[in-house]
Amino acid sequence: MASQTIPCKYCKSSDVVRYGTQSGYPRFRCKHCGRTFKTEYIYRAYESGIKEQIVDMAMNGNGIRDTARVLGIGKNTVMATFKKSLPKWSR
Known part of the structure; x- marks a missing residue:
């Protein structure tokens, strides 16, 4: 998987990879802090x-x-x- 230019929502690191999808929206995982996040949420x-x-x-x-x-x-x-x-x- 290629690294994204999306910064981490929590630690602001740019070392982020795509981590699948959830409810049709892509999820991302930060390699620095290990947390997952999405850029768009339903709720x-x-x-x-x-x-x-x-x-x-x-x-x-x-x-x-x-x-x-x-x-x-x-x-x-x-x-x-x-x-x-x-x-x-x-x-």
Whole structure:
């Protein structure tokens, strides 16, 4: 397999190879960090930047259902993101 010019989503290394397909979209594997990723996703919650948008919308006073509706993701995904992003001292 030939190396792609796509940088790794996680470590930004350019040492990436094609690693099959999933749901019709190509998957890639980084030789540096060993993680797999796709450049296009079917479900929006997996795209980069969505988690930050969830937190930003919460800081601006948007509710859980409103955030889910605007971003096109599930409300349970929004709740899970909130639970994971809580500061350790507030648990």
